Structures are given as structure tokens and as C-alpha cells.
Amino acid sequence: MTRFAFSIHATCGKARTGTIRMGRGDIRTPAFMPVGTAATVKAMKPADVAAAGADILLGNTYHLMLRPGAERVARLGGLHALMGWSKPILTDSGGYQVMSLADLTKRSEDGVAFKSHLDGSRHLLNPERSMEIQRLLGSDIVMAFDELVPTTSTPEVQMAAMERSMRWAKRSRDAFDAGGEHAERAALFGIQQGALDEGLRKASADALTAIGFDGYAVGGLAVGEGQDAMFAALDFAPDQLPADKPRYLMGVGKPTDIVGAVERGVDMFDCVLPTRSGRTGQAFTRAGPLNIRNARHAEDTGPLDPACACPVCTTWSRAYLHHLVRAGEILGAMLMTEHNICFYQDLMADLREAIADRRLPQFANDFRAAYAQGERA
Structure with a gap:
């Protein structure tokens, strides 16, 4: 069984088209992943999502750990069996939700302590727990746990968050690799941070490449900076990542965002926009x-x-x-x-x-x- 292999079939400028091969099926790139945050693409049956042409879905660590609970999902046979989806699933590590719920969280080097937005219960999410949750869910593509800060943050805050994210990336790598059978069949993606700063992005990319991942995400964009600023960052950010690995722009976006990002070398996308709209x-x-x-x-x-x-x-x-x-x-x-x-x-x-x-x-x-x-x- 193929664990993970990415091949590029053709290029046009910076844009690439190819295939990611995994045990649960092939993913044609550029690919858009419908968002199934809570084990469902809202208002859609899984068979209809597949019939539309989707090769992969996205689920979310933060939301699923709170409801119905990662351990419960594992007892029920994993996320694929629970929701009736046989193709690959990528799970977001929860970093974005942690940022968006900042008033309920306390960050430290160990991780993020937070109160559930559902019932106020207290939890700790860190690289090790994020990897454990994604393993219990049965994720095919696991995302490293990172710290996301707004692009409007000070340069000092952006640098500190990027450097912490790289330390957490190494902890994510180690925890993922300790995952036994799941690690043998799943893939792990690192997440580049650094807001809109080219130097920070380069330092992040170099750190991630040194650790080594199956794919690399461009994180920290599409959080209110606007299309022009996002494209300016994408003019350099994907080029800093390994050319032979998939590049995933998280949380994007509008159709014109996707077209422009593909022109700049991005291979994978997700966004709630088509379902929410x-x-x-x-x-x-x-x-x-x-x-x-x-x-x-x-x-x-x-x-x-x-x-x-x-x-x-x-x-x-x-x-x-x-x-x-x-x-x-x-x-x-x-x-x-x-x-x-x-x-x-x-x-x-x-x-x-x-x-x-x-x-x-x-x-x-x-x-x-x-x-x-x-x-x-």
C-alpha cells in the first residue's frame, strides 16, 4: 500500500498539476478540500461530495476533540467509518481555532490551555496531544501543531510565534513518528509561519525542511490581510518550500484567491466559503x-x-x-x-x-x- 507519494505531471509557470497517492485513494492537484469541521460537510451527504469531484475532505482536531471526542471516534471505528467517507481526510491541528478563541486561552511553551466554547470545560492542546487526537481520528494527512498570530501583530510577536511554531513542529514530528501503525500509513505536514515577512517565512521554511515533512502548508494567511497582501506573500512563500512536496495554503478561499494562488505554485486548498455561502x-x-x-x-x-x-x-x-x-x-x-x-x-x-x-x-x-x-x- 502506498503511504504517500507526490508526483508532478506538468507545470505552467510556477503552477503545477500532479497526484498525491495514498492508501485510501489518489488526490489530484491542485485540489480543493471541502471542510467537514465536525465530521460533516454541512448540508451534504458524503457520497454527493465525492460525486462533485472531491478527492479529500478536511476535519478539525479542536472541534472533534470536544464533540463527540477523539476517544469516542476511535471506539466507533475512526472518522472515516463514523461519517461514511472512504477517501483521504486531512485534519487541521487546531491552531487556528486556538487563535480565534484567544479570549478563552492561555499560551505557554508547553501548549495552549483553553476553556471549551461548548461547556467551559478545561483542556490542554499541545503538539503531543494534537498528534494523539489526529491518530485517534484516523487522519490520513496530519497537520503539525502551530501558533498562529494575526498579521497585524508586532514583528517581535510574529518572530516569537514563528520560532515557537518551529519548536512545536519538531515535537509534532517526534510524536507523530511514535504513533506506530498510524504513522506507517499516514502523512505529516509542517506549517510555515512568519506572517507577511519574507525573512521570517524563509527561516520557518528552512527549519521545517531540516525536520522533514511529507508536505508543507503556508499558514498564517487569509486572516484579514486582504488579497493583495496575501498574493504579495505568496510571491515568495511557496518558493521557499521544497519543490518536490505538496504545498497547501490553509483556509483559502474565494475562487479568485485560489486561481491566483495556483499561479504562484500552491497545490492544495480548503475553505468553508462554498458551504457557508x-x-x-x-x-x-x-x-x-x-x-x-x-x-x-x-x-x-x-x-x-x-x-x-x-x-x-x-x-x-x-x-x-x-x-x-x-x-x-x-x-x-x-x-x-x-x-x-x-x-x-x-x-x-x-x-x-x-x-x-x-x-x-x-x-x-x-x-x-x-x-x-x-x-x-
Whole structure:
């Protein structure tokens, strides 16, 4: 059984298309991972997520350790068996949630002590416990535990967090490697930190490379700095990481974010946007995002996206979806989410094809021009 192997099939500029081979299946890159934070991609059945084209899902250590509990998930056969998903799962280590719940946490070199946002119970999350939780979940791609700070933090805070993250990366590596059978079949990714500073990013990349990981994430972006600043960091950050390993941009993003990041050499993405937007009535289309709640859709018999072949666009009209969402019907959230997941997977397939055909610049420019129509509407 292949534990983990990454091969690059074609390049176009900095962009790459390839395959990650794992025991539970192949992951075509560039890849978008739908977010299944609490063991579910919200409003979607796993079979429908797979039918949309997803090769891998993301689960979250922080949320699953609190509910239903990592030990319980293990007793129930692991996360794959529990949720009925047979393909690979990547689990986020919990670092982002720790930052976002900063008022409930206390950080130290050992880890992060925090109160549960659910019931106020006290917990400690550190590299060793994060690796244990991800092992109990049965994760295929495990993320190292890191410390994330806002990009608006002072340079001193950013440097201290990056250096601590590198110490935690080594502890994560050691704890993962001690995981027995799980370590023999799963992969471990390190997370580059350093906010928007090129020197800090380089120091982080060098430290991670010296430790050695199966893949490398660019962390600490898409946390409010804006697309221009994120792209400026991505102009150098992926190049600092090993070229023969997958590069994963965490928490991104909007369709134009993904296109721009692929142009800069990123291979993997995740974001809650397609599911969250679906539940609130926003659809992504090739002509830009649209709000199905708007009155102009009330009697529109056309599909959400005329260029989309997903089950939603080939079956139901904007008028019906407008009715469902305005009426608060659960089916409205389900159908809007399914379309959005299909849109994102179609975008990744189009990017892979454009890279393989060496026509990514033209595809990217055409996509951005068409997508901007909806943003002006």
C-alpha cells in the first residue's frame, strides 16, 4: 500500500498539476478540500461530495476533540467509518481555532490551555496531544501543531510565534513518528509561519525542511490581510518550500484567491466559503457570485449557472431556489451548497487541465474577467 507519494505531471509557470497517492485513494492537484469541521460537510451527504469531484475532505482536531471526542471516534471505528467517507481526510491541528478563541486561552511553551466554547470545560492542546487526537481520528494527512498570530501583530510577536511554531513542529514530528501503525500509513505536514515577512517565512521554511515533512502548508494567511497582501506573500512563500512536496495554503478561499494562488505554485486548498455561502443564499457562478434571495430571481426559470452541469443546475431553476431560500426550507441550503461544492471542484478540474495544456495564464485571465461581472452586479 502506498503511504504517500507526490508526483508532478506538468507545470505552467510556477503552477503545477500532479497526484498525491495514498492508501485510501489518489488526490489530484491542485485540489480543493471541502471542510467537514465536525465530521460533516454541512448540508451534504458524503457520497454527493465525492460525486462533485472531491478527492479529500478536511476535519478539525479542536472541534472533534470536544464533540463527540477523539476517544469516542476511535471506539466507533475512526472518522472515516463514523461519517461514511472512504477517501483521504486531512485534519487541521487546531491552531487556528486556538487563535480565534484567544479570549478563552492561555499560551505557554508547553501548549495552549483553553476553556471549551461548548461547556467551559478545561483542556490542554499541545503538539503531543494534537498528534494523539489526529491518530485517534484516523487522519490520513496530519497537520503539525502551530501558533498562529494575526498579521497585524508586532514583528517581535510574529518572530516569537514563528520560532515557537518551529519548536512545536519538531515535537509534532517526534510524536507523530511514535504513533506506530498510524504513522506507517499516514502523512505529516509542517506549517510555515512568519506572517507577511519574507525573512521570517524563509527561516520557518528552512527549519521545517531540516525536520522533514511529507508536505508543507503556508499558514498564517487569509486572516484579514486582504488579497493583495496575501498574493504579495505568496510571491515568495511557496518558493521557499521544497519543490518536490505538496504545498497547501490553509483556509483559502474565494475562487479568485485560489486561481491566483495556483499561479504562484500552491497545490492544495480548503475553505468553508462554498458551504457557508450556500447556507446563506449565495451561489458561485462563472459570471461571479449571486444572491439567490434577490427579488430579480423570483420568476427566473434559468439555472444558477448556465455553464454548470451539476445536478442542481440541470434540474432546478433560480426561481425555485429563490423560493426555498426565502422560505427557510432546508432543501434550499442543501441545493445551494451542492452547487457551490460542484463549482469549486469544477474550477480545480479546469485549473488542472489548463496547467496540463500550458494555457493557465489565458484561463486565469478569462476566469477573472468573467467572474468580475457578478461582483459588479
